[in-house]
Amino acid sequence: xxxxxxxxxxxxxxxxxxxxxxxxxxxxxxxxxxxxxxxxxxxxxxxxxxxxxxxxxxxxxxxxxxxxxxxxxxxxxxxxxxxxxxxxxxxxxxxxxxxxxxxxxxxxxxxxxxxxxxxxxxxxxxxxxxxxxxxxxxxxxxxxxxxxxxxxxxxxxxxxxxxxxxxxxxxxxxxxxxxxxxxxxxxxxxxxxxxxxxxxxxxxxxxxxxxxxxxxxxxxxxxxxxxxxxxxxxxxxxxxxxxxxxxxxxxxxxxxxxxxxxxxxxxxxxxxxxxxxxxxxxxxxxxxxxxxxxxxxxxxxxxxxxxxxxxxxxxxxxxxxxxxxxxxxxxxxxxxxxxxxxxxxxxxxxxxxxxxxxxxxxxxxxxxxxxxxxxxxxxxxxxxxxxxxxxxxxxxxxxxxxxxxxxxxxxxxxxxxxxxxxxxxxxxxxxxxxxxxxxxxxxxxxxxxxxxxxxxxxxxxxxxxxxxxxxxxxxxxxxxxxxxxxxxxxxxxxxxxxxxxxxxxxxxxxxxxxxxxxxxxxxxxxxxxxxxxxxxxxxxxxxxxxxxxxxxxxxxxxxxxxxxxxxxxxxxxxxxxxxxxxxxxxxxxxxxxxxxxxxxxxxxxxxxxxxxxxxxxxxxxxxxxxxxxxxxxxxxxxxxxxxxxxxxxxxxxxxxxxxxxxxxxxxxxxxxxxxxxxxxxxxxxxxxxxxxxxxxxxxxxxxxxxxxxxxxxxxxxxxxxxxxxxxxxx
Numbered sequence: 001x002x003x004x005x006x007x008x009x010x011x012x013x014x015x016x017x018x019x020x021x022x023x024x025x026x027x028x029x030x031x032x033x034x035x036x037x038x039x040x041x042x043x044x045x046x047x048x049x050x051x052x053x054x055x056x057x058x059x060x061x062x063x064x065x066x067x068x069x070x071x072x073x074x075x076x077x078x079x080x081x082x083x084x085x086x087x088x089x090x091x092x093x094x095x096x097x098x099x100x101x102x103x104x105x106x107x108x109x110x111x112x113x114x115x116x117x118x119x120x121x122x123x124x125x126x127x128x129x130x131x132x133x134x135x136x137x138x139x140x141x142x143x144x145x146x147x148x149x150x151x152x153x154x155x156x157x158x159x160x161x162x163x164x165x166x167x168x169x170x171x172x173x174x175x176x177x178x179x180x181x182x183x184x185x186x187x188x189x190x191x192x193x194x195x196x197x198x199x200x201x202x203x204x205x206x207x208x209x210x211x212x213x214x215x216x217x218x219x220x221x222x223x224x225x226x227x228x229x230x231x232x233x234x235x236x237x238x239x240x241x242x243x244x245x246x247x248x249x250x251x252x253x254x255x256x257x258x259x260x261x262x263x264x265x266x267x268x269x270x271x272x273x274x275x276x277x278x279x280x281x282x283x284x285x286x287x288x289x290x291x292x293x294x295x296x297x298x299x300x301x302x303x304x305x306x307x308x309x310x311x312x313x314x315x316x317x318x319x320x321x322x323x324x325x326x327x328x329x330x331x332x333x334x335x336x337x338x339x340x341x342x343x344x345x346x347x348x349x350x351x352x353x354x355x356x357x358x359x360x361x362x363x364x365x366x367x368x369x370x371x372x373x374x375x376x377x378x379x380x381x382x383x384x385x386x387x388x389x390x391x392x393x394x395x396x397x398x399x400x401x402x403x404x405x406x407x408x409x410x411x412x413x414x415x416x417x418x419x420x421x422x423x424x425x426x427x428x429x430x431x432x433x434x435x436x437x438x439x440x441x442x443x444x445x446x447x448x449x450x451x452x453x454x455x456x457x458x459x460x461x462x463x464x465x466x467x468x469x470x471x472x473x474x475x476x477x478x479x480x481x482x483x484x485x486x487x488x489x490x491x492x493x494x495x496x497x498x499x500x501x502x503x504x505x506x507x508x509x510x511x512x513x514x515x516x517x518x519x520x521x522x523x524x525x526x527x528x529x530x531x532x533x534x535x536x537x538x539x540x541x542x543x544x545x546x547x548x549x550x551x552x553x554x555x556x557x558x559x560x561x562x563x564x565x566x567x568x569x570x571x572x573x574x575x576x577x578x579x580x581x582x583x584x585x586x587x588x589x590x591x592x593x594x595x596x597x598x599x600x601x602x603x604x605x606x607x608x609x610x611x612x613x614x615x616x617x618x619x620x621x622x623x624x625x626x627x628x629x630x631x632x633x634x635x636x637x638x639x640x641x642x643x644x645x646x647x648x649x650x651x652x653x654x655x656x657x658x659x660x661x662x663x664x665x666x667x668x669x670x671x672x673x674x675x676x677x678x679x680x681x682x683x684x685x686x687x688x689x690x691x692x693x694x695x696x697x698x699x700x701x702x703x704x705x706x707x708x709x710x711x712x713x714x715x716x717x718x719x720x721x722x723x724x725x726x727x728x729x730x
Contacts, residue, residue, distance in 0.1 A: 050131070050175050052150055053082035055589050056597065057542040063153040063173045065447060065456065066132065066162055067374060067387055072537045073454045075489030075501040077103075077156040077548050077583065083177075085597070086146055088633055088647055088675060090695035090723055094128070094144060094174050097152040099651060100629040102583035102599035104154065108622050110706035110715035111227050112267040114299075115141045116172070121156055121552055122579040122605040122623050123169030130174045131255070131309065133325050133368040134163075134393055137437075140364045141301060142329045144174060145237045145259060147200050147220040151175045156583070157529045157550060158507030160485035161458045164391065164441045168507050168527030168554050176255055179214035179243040180204040185730050190222070192723030198222035207242075215242045227287055227719050230294040230417075231266040235259065249313045255325075256306040264301040264331065268292065269338050272658055272711045273350065274412070276666055279341070281349030285412060287703055287716050291353060292336040296422040301331040317376055324369040334359035336407055338712075344411060351412035359427055360401035368393035385447040387458075390440075397435040402427030432471040437510075439464045452493045456503075459486040464510040464524075481524045483508040497538040503531045511558050513571045522573050527554040543588030551580040553608075575609030577620065593635040597649075600628040607660065615660040622707040624654035624668070631673070643682025647675040658708035669704040669717070673697050689729040696722045 047053060049062035049069065058080035060068055071078055081097045091097045095106045095116040105119035118126045128135045128142065136142025146152070156170040163171055183205040190198035204216035221236040237259035244252045274285035307325025314320070339354035370391040377384050404427045408420055445458035466479040489503030506529075511522035533548030554577045581603040589595050605623050607615045619625075631649035636642055651671045658664040677693035701720035708714040 050150075051178075052180075053080065053084065055542055056082055056085045056595050057544050057587050057589060058082060058151065059537075061153055062132065063155045063171070064162075065387070065445065066370075066372065066389070067385055067447065069447065071544065072493060072497075072499050072535055073449075073491060075454070075456055075491040075503045076505070076531065077533065077546065077550075079104075079154040079156070079585065081152045083150050086149070086152070087693075089631070089649075089673070090675070090693070090697075090725070091146050094146050094149065094152050094172065097146060097149075098154055098172070100597045100599055100631050100649065101154055102585050102601040102627075102629075103156060103581065103603065104601075105622070105624065105627065105653070105707075107718070108707045108715070109267065111718035112265065112715060114265050114267050115143050118169075118172060119623060120154065120167075120169035120172075121550065121581065122577070122603050122620070123167055123554065124622070126167050126169045126172055127163070128172050128174065129163065130305075130325070131176050131307075131323065132173060133307070133323055133370060134366065135174065135327065136329050136366065137364055137395055137397055140329055140397070141264075141331045141362060142303060142327070142364070143301075144257075144303075145220050145235060147202075148177060148218050148237060148239045148257065149174050150177045156548075157503075157531060157552065158485075158487075158505045158527050160462070160483075160507035161443060161445065161460045161487045161505065164393075164439050164460070164462050165464055165509050165524075166507050167509065168529065168552060176239065176241070176257075177202065177204075177216060177218050178241055178253055178255070179216040181214075184216075186727065188725050188727035190723055190725045192224070193721050194225040194227070196222065196224035196721075196723060198224075212246050213242065213244055215240070217241075226266050227716075228266055228268075229288050229290040230292075230297065231290065232263045233261070233265050234263040235261040251309075251311050253309045254306075255308065257304065259301075259303045261299075261301040264299045266297070266299065266335075268335065269712060270714045270716065271338065271341060272664060272708055272714050273341065275705050275714045275716065276658060276664060276708060279350050279412075281347060282351050282413065284703075287719055289412065289415070290417075291338045291355060291410060293417050293420070293422070295418055295420075296357065296425075297335055299331070299333045299335070301329070303327070303329050319374040319376075321372040321374070322369070323372075324367075326367045327365070329364040330361070332359075332361045339405075340712075342409075344413065347413065349413070352409050353412060354405075354409050355407045356403055356405045357407050357422075357425055357427060358401065358403045360399070360431070362400075363398040364395065365397075366393065366395045381450050383449045385449075387443075387445045387447075389443045389445075391443075392440050393438070395435070395437040397437075399431060399433055399435070400429070401431040402429045404428055429472055434469045434471065435466065437464070437466045452495075454491050454493065455489070457486075457488045459484065462508070466510055477521050479510050479521055479524075481508075481510045483524060483526070491535075497536050499535045499537070501531075501533055501535065503529075505529050505531075513558060522558050522571070523556045525554060525556045525558060527552065529553075541588070543590070544585075545588075546583075546585045548583045549581070550583075551578075553578050572611055574611050574615075575607070577605060578608050579603065579605040593637050595633045597629070597631040599630075600626075602626060612660070618660060618662045619657050621657050621659050621709050624656045626652070626654035626668075628652040633675070643679040645675075645677045645679075647673075649673040653704075653706075656707060658714070659710045664708075664711070666705050666708050666714075669702060671697075671702060671704075671717075672699040674699050691727050691729075693725045693727070694722070695725075696720065 049060040064074045064078045079101045098104045107113045153173040158168045186202040200220035207213040217240045219238040223234045239257035241255045305327040310322045336355040341350040342352045372389045375386040441462040443460035448455040464481045468477045485506045487505035491501035493499045507527045509525040529552040531550040536545040584600045586598040633647035635645040655668045675695045680690040681688035704717045706715045706717040
């Protein structure tokens with residue numbers, strides 16, 4: 001099997017490299033002429049690993065190593081989505097920004113993306129980071145508006161050496177917009193389908209009268225209806241920041257933010273009957289069907305954060321950094337949940353849906369700090385970039401949830417709302433616990449460059465303590481875990497831009513869930529990964545091609561299963577999951593007016609060991625074996641269409657299993673996206689900076705099921721959305 005994937009990897013890599021060779025081939029030799037040759041002006045754009053990206057193709061990132069390292073010298077899969085790409089695709093969430101990234105299944109809960117949930121390399125609940133620090137608990141409802149972000153990065157595979165306890169699929173790192181060296185002013189107004197209206201602004205400049213202080217203030221707000229009846233989203237976010245640079249060696253940036261969502265979105269569950277296959281005598285559940293009640297439904301969320309980034313360069317050898325942030329997330333959610341279907345005595349179709357009321361709150365407070373010392377030195381032919389770090393994070397979470405099944409049913413064929421006194425409804429507590437979790441980590445990493453060979457080796461030791469108080473009973477648990485994780489990698493950079501690499505990495509995750517009463521505490525979940533790949537970045541061109549094969553094993557997996565009698569999920573440690581696959585990516589500015597993104601992923605996942613015998617040897621639900629994407633954007637520079645930029649994309653989501661027993665499948669789907677923009681500066685130079693952009697997602701309005709976790713947990717994907725954005729930059 002490994003030989004098959006190895007052959008697939010190298011044959012696919014060869015195809016990508018041949019394509020690149022054709023794209024970057026040398027121009028024909030010019031004929032001799034006495035006429036002077038006028039060369040085009042070449043603008044060189046500097047880039048920092050946590051800063052703006054020119055175009056689609058990032059060259060640097062700090063996500064993989066916590067140091068400013070070229071991607072072509074990083075022996076691991078790192079994907080970067082720039083602000084320009086996010087703007088062209090009009091992304092509405094950080095998860096959506098990764099739609100055209102291989103190995104990533106975004107919005108697997110369909111249109112119900114309440115907290116940027118991702119599947120990466122077959123694993124879900126990938127942790128989210130902001131500026132290298134944990135952003136909310138892994139399963140918290142923390143979520144940022146993407147307009148506040150400069151870039152979104154994905155580090156694929158186990159990453160505990162840099163980040164401590166983490167999911168083996170990878171880490172998503174969001175990078176905040178920070179004060180710029182030059183003045184920036186931008187205002188945009190958006191309108192679109194489902195009564196979408198939005199207003200955003202972005203200003204940055206030096207503080208008047210000061211050469212050492214600069215500021216940036218970013219704000220955005222929107223209101224729109226969602227695809228289910230009676231549902232809406234309303235949000236306002238603002239993120240101020242200030243940088244102090246007293247000299248060339250020292251920089252302090254203070255970053256804050258506040259996001260308020262009176263209507264944060266909607267989430268519910270649908271049965272496979274009515275979504276994956278029709279209900280006999282009725283057909284399919286309408287995509288806009290609302291199983292809850294507008295008199296009861298509500299979802300509010302409020303977030304705030306403040307932190308800083310401090311760096312001081314003592315000399316060419318020694319640099320220190322300290323990054324810290326405190327964050328709070330609070331949400332309240334009340335909804336009526338889809339229960340079971342029964343027969344309508346009139347039509348004899350199973351269209352009578354029972355419902356259960358549920359509601360509660362979640363309050364999360366988290367403090368995180370990361371201290372780093374970087375030493376750059378040489379030993380013989382080897383250049384070292386040694387990073388030593390100490391990080392700490394503390395999380396406190398208060399979760400309260402309650403339920404009541406005494407709710408009138410609803411008829412799919414003739415839904416009626418109201419007629420019930422929800423104000424008098426009493427919910428019975430089903431979950432009530434306080435969790436405090438601490439992680440302290442020491443890590444050491446050495447990046448060694450010997451000519452064209454770059455080696456990386458790192459190790460980390462973590463102490464993690466979790467205290468869970470069960471406020472409804474006596475099922476309290478204390479986890480006191482420690483773990484050593486490490487990784488090693490090598491990448492060789494040939495003169496022609498080809499860079500093959502190999503790496504090994506590990507991860508661990510202490511459990512933050514309560515086992516059933518009487519069960520022993522869960523062990524930490526661990527994982528290891530082998531990865532081999534090749535990258536291609538031709539010199540002087542904004543092109544990056546990558547191909548990777550990985551083999552990833554997770555042990556002591558904790559999984560939840562819904563218990564209808566208890567009215568909550570119960571957890572068990574099921575065993576081992578083995579994933580392997582191939583990921584191909586091509587991203588480039590082919591010409592100065594043509595940008596292309598292409599990706600393909602093959603993911604094979606298997607439950608190797610489990611307490612549920614009927615899932616052993618089966619592929620976990622929700623994971624498509626094949627997925628792919630293609631996006632192209634073309635800007636007209638001359639002629640009647642000068643100023644016009646047109647973009648189009650295809651997203652393919654392959655067939656997946658609808659449950660862990662592999663008893664039914666969810667069909668594959670192909671979705672079409674498109675964009676069209678116009679720069680009014682092409683008409684009159686006085687209008688430079690004024691543009692209009694129209695985006696359409698799922699242009700064909702295809703009705704599809706995004707995924708199913710079981711026969712009672714399916715999600716419709718989002719239908720067609722159209723937005724128009726008028727932007728003024730000066």
